[in-house]
Amino acid sequence: MxxxxxxxxxxxxxxxxxxxxxxxxxxxxxxxxxxxxxxxxxxxxxxxxxxxxxxxxxxxxxxxxxxxxxxxxxxxxxxxxxxxxxxxxxxxxxxxxxxxxxxxxxxxxxxxxxxxxxxxxxxxxxxxxxxxxxAVNPMTALLLVTRELDVGPGELLLQTAAGSTVGRLIIQLSRYLGIRTINVVRRRDAVEEIKALGGDEVVCTEDEDLVRRVAELAGPAGVRKAADCVAGQVGAQVSQALAPGGEVVVYGALSTHRQTDPAALTIPLQARSVIYETKAVRGFWLNRWLGAASPEDALRALSQVRxxxxxxxxxxxxxxxxxxxxxxxxxxxxxxxxxxxxxxxxxxxxx
Ligand SMILES: NC(=O)c1ccc[n+]([C@@H]2O[C@H](COP(=O)([O-])OP(=O)(O)OC[C@H]3O[C@@H](n4cnc5c(N)ncnc54)[C@H](OP(=O)(O)O)[C@@H]3O)[C@@H](O)[C@H]2O)c1
Missing domain, CATH: 3.90.180.10 (Medium-chain alcohol dehydrogenases, catalytic domain)
Structure with missing residues (x-):
């Protein structure tokens, strides 16, 4: 040695x-x-x-x-x-x-x-x-889908930056679990790739209105669960697109890649929809989850990923x-x- x-x-x-x-x-x-x-x-x-x-x-x-x-x-x-x-x-x-x-x-x-x-x-x-x-990205995908949002088979899940590593893992996992995904991407070029990966629906913010398009795709029942790693205006639109009682878990802030733009680090929510539609925005940070989990629980989640x-x-x-x-x-x-x-x-x- x-x-x-x-x-x-x-x-x-x-x-x-x-x-x-x-x-x-x-x-x-x-x-x-x-x-x-x-x-x-x-x-x-x-x-x-x-x-x-x-x-x-x-x-x-x-x-x-x-x-x-x-x-x-x-x-x-x-x-x-x-x-x-x-x-x-x-x-x-x-x-x-x-x-x-x-x-x-x-x-x-x-x-x-x-x-x-x-x-x-x-x-x-x-x-x-x-x-x-x-550990980091696959565990984040697993915990977001199965524990934080607890999305069940047949349910709809809305997610942003679907082409990111975490986003792709969420698509693969959702497909395996029978969850239907609405995937937001920022580039038209990425749309076919996300569909080929198994994403059920893709919304492209380059030329589509996120809120309107999600309403069309989700139908009258709407979508109640979302995972967002873009924050800023996109995060706000995700909250807006949710059905009453829906919740979005924010786990990243890609709107401001180096976290230097205060406006993009903010998610401007509509107080009316938070109050009267009881929509929720929560955070997820793997580090905090691991800090709270016992070594056994953490290893259990990691071996599930393995x-x-x-x-x-x-x-x-x-x-x-x-x-x-x-x-x-x-x-x-x-x-x-x-x-x-x-x-x-x-x-x-x-x-
Ligand atoms: N909270 C946690 O515990 C936790 C754990 C793991 C990861 N994360 C976070 O999850 C996010 C994704 O991580 P990753 O490693 O999967 O990323 P990645 O593989 O590096 O992918 C980045 C993706 O984000 C997209 N993107 C970048 N800026 C964007 C913007 N302003 N609007 C929309 N899309 C944008 C890119 O799209 P293009 O292809 O169009 O460039 C690319 O698909 C990061 O914010 C990371 O910090 C958080």
Missing amino acids: PQFMRALVAGKVGEPADVLRLESRPVPTPEAGQALIRVKATPIHASDLHVLRGRYGFRPEFPTVGGHMECVGHIEALGPDTEGVTIGERVVVVAVPAIPRPHVAGTWQEYLVADARRLLPVPDRLSDSTACQL GLVADGVLSIPEGRPFPLERFADAISLAETPAHGAKPLFVFDEGG
């Missing part, structure tokens, strides 16, 4: 490509109940960049190792009295900075220590790319690998509109 490893560290809040440095750090030692993981692959999520810019719902202590979400790796060593996992196993680490305190201090490093109760073994047939993206992915119900597009040294390119790709493959940091077999 090497004594030192490479880690991508941000010294302070700022633009990720400016504040990140490749550093050599001692390989950590696992304590009681912990495992030492040799990381194989870890994604660059938009939320990782929000954390470094100081705009996320959680602020780590700086300097901080980047990557606060998820990774896959092999167990290299166990701390004293650590049970339930074995050395050599390939496992998913859910690192999301669960409130009130993070379980893992950064995934953009070659080795990390993690609570062994939060590790999920993954079968060989799931690639590193798939395994390292199993099953759905292994059975081909959910598919996670292959990411694009980058070595740590090319972090500026990886970050730039993560922020390019319609970038397709998600950038991943990958590590050599030698660690």
Whole structure:
């Protein structure tokens, strides 16, 4: 086992490509109940960049190792009295900075220590790319549909940014569960793709009126459940399009990609419809959910996702690998509109 490893560290809040440095750090030692993981692959999520810019719902202590979400790796060593996992196993680490305190201090490093109760073994047939993206987006899709909104078979679900990774997973899951989806996209080009993926209806805001079109598609009963990750005016229109008593769960704010535009971070609701039609708007944040869930419940949800992915119900597009040294390119790709493959940091077999 090497004594030192490479880690991508941000010294302070700022633009990720400016504040990140490749550093050599001692390989950590696992304590009681912990495992030492040799990381194989870890994604660059938009939320990782929000954390470094100081705009996320959680602020780590700086300097901080980047990557606060998820990774896959092999167990290299166990701390004293650590049970339930074995050395050599390939496992998913859910690192999301669960409130009130993070379980893992950064995934953009070659080795990390993690609570062994939060590790999920993954079968060989799931690639590193798939395994390292199993937690954040698929779990969000699963929890939104089955727990937060509790959408039943035959019910209608309205969702925005249907072409996003989470949006696509919601479509796949809904199809599997017999839920009918009305999918909002912003580009006409995306419409056929969403239909081919199994989206029942698609509304394109480039040339259609969201509220009017949803009313036509949903019919007299209307739609009572929605998931929105755009916020701003689109979020407001989603609320407007709901039937009385309906609710929208907001889980993202893509209207203002870097969360710098205060107007787009606001969802202007009509007080009349909130009062007289008792419509509700709620938030969902996986981190908060994980903070409240027991390790067993969190692992149960993650293993449900693993099953759905292994059975081909959910598919996670292959990411694009980058070595740590090319972090500026990886970050730039993560922020390019319609970038397709998600950038991943990958590590050599030698660690
Ligand atoms: N709350 C949570 O716990 C949680 C967990 C996971 C993800 N999220 C959030 O979920 C959202 C989606 O994440 P992701 O990783 O699935 O995204 P992604 O794969 O990077 O996809 C982004 C998508 O959003 C669309 N988009 C971007 N800006 C838009 C706008 N202003 N209006 C409409 N569509 C827009 C893009 O459409 P084009 O194809 O037209 O460019 C693209 O399809 C993000 O906001 C993320 O932070 C939240």
